[in-house]
Amino acid sequence: MLCPACVKEMAVIEVSDVEIDWCASCGGIWLDEGELELLSGEKDTSNPVNKALKTGQGRTGNKNCPVCAKKMNSTELPVVPPVEVDVCPLRHGIWLDKGELEKIMVCLKNDELGKLISSTFKA
Ligand SMILES: [Zn+2]
Numbered sequence: 855m856l857c858p859a860c861v862k863e864m865a866v867i868e869v870s871d872v873e874i875d876w877c878a879s880c881g882g883i884w885l886d887e888g889e890l891e892l893l894s895g896e897k898d899t900s901n902p903v904n905k906a907l908k909t910g911q912g913r914t915g916n917k918n919c920p921v922c923a924k925k926m927n928s929t930e931l932p933v934v935p936p937v938e939v940d941v942c943p944l945r946h947g948i949w950l951d952k953g954e955l956e957k958i959m960v961c962l963k964n965d966e967l968g969k970l971i972s973s974t975f976k977a
Pocket residue numbers: 857858859860861862877878879880881882
C-alpha cells in the first residue's frame with residue numbers, strides 16, 4: 855500500500871496483534887476500517903471518537919485514500935487538543951499523521967497502548 859502523504863510503499867507492522875501500515879518516511883499510519891477499535895479495545899459506537907470516525911464528516915482534504923484513491927475527508931476528532939484525521943468517504947479506513955495515534959489512544963484512556971505505539975514508531 856502506498857502512503858497517501860508521500861506516495862512511498864508502507865511497511866506492515868504488528869501492534870497488539872493488529873497489522874497496521876506505517877510509512878517510514880513521514881511516520882504516518884494507515885488503519886483499515888475497524889482497526890482503531892481493535893487497537894483501542896473501545897468498540898462503543900457512542901464514544902465520541904468512534905462516532906466521529908464512523909460519520910467521517912468534514913471538509914475534503916488533500917490526501918487520497920490508498921485503497922480507492924478517492925479524496926479523504928479531514929475529520930476533527932472531539933479530543934483535547936483536537937486531532938484532525940483523514941477518513942475515506944467509502945470507509946476504507948483512516949490516515950493518521952505522525953503522533954496522532956498516540957494522542958487518540960491517550961484520549962481513549964488507553965495510555966499503555968499509547969506508550970507501546972510511541973515506542974514502536976519512534977523515529
Ligand atoms: Zn509517508
